[in-house]
Amino acid sequence: MRKTGYKKYVLLGIALVVFLAGLFWPLPNYIEGPGDASDLSKIVAIKNHPDKHKGMFMLTSVSIMQARPVTYLYAKLSPYYSVESDENITAGQDMKEYDKVQHFYMESSIGEAIYTAYKHAHQSVKRTYNGIYVLDIQKKSKFYHRLKVGDVVVRINDHKFNSSNGFVNYVKKQKLGQRVTVEYRRNGKDHQVTAPLIKIAKHRAGIGITLTDDVKVTTGVPIKVNPGQVGGPSGGLMFSLQIYSQLTNSNLRHGQKVAGTGTVDAQGNVGEIGGIDKKIIAAKKNGAKIFLAPYIKPTKSILKLEPGHQTNYQLAKATAKKYAPSMKVIPVKSFSQTVSSLQQFQTK
Numbered sequence: 001m002r003k004t005g006y007k008k009y010v011l012l013g014i015a016l017v018v019f020l021a022g023l024f025w026p027l028p029n030y031i032e033g034p035g036d037a038s039d040l041s042k043i044v045a046i047k048n049h050p051d052k053h054k055g056m057f058m059l060t061s062v063s064i065m066q067a068r069p070v071t072y073l074y075a076k077l078s079p080y081y082s083v084e085s086d087e088n089i090t091a092g093q094d095m096k097e098y099d100k101v102q103h104f105y106m107e108s109s110i111g112e113a114i115y116t117a118y119k120h121a122h123q124s125v126k127r128t129y130n131g132i133y134v135l136d137i138q139k140k141s142k143f144y145h146r147l148k149v150g151d152v153v154v155r156i157n158d159h160k161f162n163s164s165n166g167f168v169n170y171v172k173k174q175k176l177g178q179r180v181t182v183e184y185r186r187n188g189k190d191h192q193v194t195a196p197l198i199k200i201a202k203h204r205a206g207i208g209i210t211l212t213d214d215v216k217v218t219t220g221v222p223i224k225v226n227p228g229q230v231g232g233p234s235g236g237l238m239f240s241l242q243i244y245s246q247l248t249n250s251n252l253r254h255g256q257k258v259a260g261t262g263t264v265d266a267q268g269n270v271g272e273i274g275g276i277d278k279k280i281i282a283a284k285k286n287g288a289k290i291f292l293a294p295y296i297k298p299t300k301s302i303l304k305l306e307p308g309h310q311t312n313y314q315l316a317k318a319t320a321k322k323y324a325p326s327m328k329v330i331p332v333k334s335f336s337q338t339v340s341s342l343q344q345f346q347t348k
Contacts, residue, residue, distance in 0.1 A: 026066050026067070027069065027072055029066075029067040029083050029085060030064055030066055030067060030083075030086065030088075030089045030090075031066075031067050031074075032062055032064055032082050032083075032089075032275060032278065033080055033082075034279070034282040035062045035063040035279070036060070036061050036286070037059070037279075037282045037283045037285070037288060038230075040059050040238060044246065045224045046221060046223045046224075047222040047223070048221070051246050054253070054254075055258065057245070057253065057258050057259075057260075058238070058258065059239070060238075061235075061279070061282065062282075063278075080278065081278075097136075099231065100150050101150075102231030103231055104150070104212075105231060105232050106230065106231045106233065108133075108213075108214075108233060109232075109233040109264070110235075110236075112215075112266055113235075113236045113237070113243060114217050114219060114239075114240075114243060115266055116236075117240040117241075117247060118220075118243070121247040123219065123220060123221055124221070125217065125218070125219050127217055128218065129214075129215055130215065131185070131214050132153040132209075132214065133214040134209050135209075135211060137210075140198060141208025142197075142198060142208070143195050143207055143208065147207075152214050153182055153184045154184060154185055156171065156180055156181070157181055158181075163213060168211075172204055175205060176199055176205045177196045177205075179197075180196075225239065232273075233263045233273070234262065234274075236265075236270075237264045237294075237338065238260050240264050240335055241258075244335075244339070257287050257289055258289075259283035259290070259292070260292025260332070261276060261294070261312075262292065268334050268335035269333070269335075270335065271296070272296055272312045273312065276294075276312045276319075279291075280319040280320050280323065280324060280327070281323060281324075284323060284324040291329045292338060293329050293331060294312040294331075295332060296311060316329050
């Protein structure tokens with residue numbers, strides 16, 4: 001009797017360990033699924049320009065979490081979720097670096113959205129170029145462990161430029177192995193480091209960093225945008241629509257819940273993003289009736305490399321047809337075209 005009881009407790013203990021492992025044991029994968037669809041009027045605040053109209057513009061997001069055995073299995077069985085490799089999500093960065101990059105992408109997208117909306121609303125706005133924001137550093141780079149993700153490069157060999165293209169073109173003209181001095185800003189303090197250039201591609205010299213422009217936007221009419229914990233660049237279009245509608249008191253929604261996604265640049269061009277199928281589900285769950293999806297016509301070379309290539313708009317429309325048939329998906333290419341499309345759609 002005692003041995004039977006002992007075995008029983010051992011089996012229960014093993015079962016408990018297996019159960020807990022299924023819930024909490026981290027796997028080298030991530031689960032990507034529908035996130036939220038937030039009311040942008042609660043995120044954007046413009047002095048003396050409240051949002052007076054019914055309906056809402058919605059900021060859609062994708063949820064990302066590290067996989068556990070149970071969630072891995074669920075994601076494999078659910079049409080709304082997918083299992084992604086660490087390389088696809090973080091590009092090999094640790095979570096601290098990844099979060100820092102996503103935060104910068106969000107801040108950058110907000111800045112471009114503010115600039116786009118203020119410019120189209122004929123309000124005072126200015127862009128100031130600060131330098132190159134370091135997004136990633138190749139392990140083979142001689143600047144690895146010296147530059148860090150989040151540093152802002154302001155000069156190379158005492159040369160200052162007005163865009164990242166200027167930096168890139170200057171470095172391209174240098175020789176492999178040539179030592180260059182990089183001046184950078186970290187946590188508000190200036191530093192410099194000297195190291196040789198490495199081969200990037202086709203015998204071209206380079207530092208070995210992934211970069212983007214670091215731009216500060218200042219406005220005449222004060223504005224505050226607080227996205228909370230949401231990161232990434234994909235909210236640019238929706239931010240710009242919310243800001244523009246408040247600045248101009250334009251009723252672009254006509255009482256509807258309008259969700260969407262897409263980057264926006266200083267020229268007002270809308271760019272494609274990832275996870276748009278998940279964002280359609282998030283929008284549906286939060287009652288959106290209209291979804292704005294980026295559309296960039298694929299080139300022949302892209303179609304040759306990816307015979308089954310789908311644009312953001314095509315994937316969004318196919319997802320909506322299957323899971324949200326009453327939702328209207330509108331293709332958008334630029335900020336001005338998006339505004340026109342909303343105006344035309346509401347008059348039909």
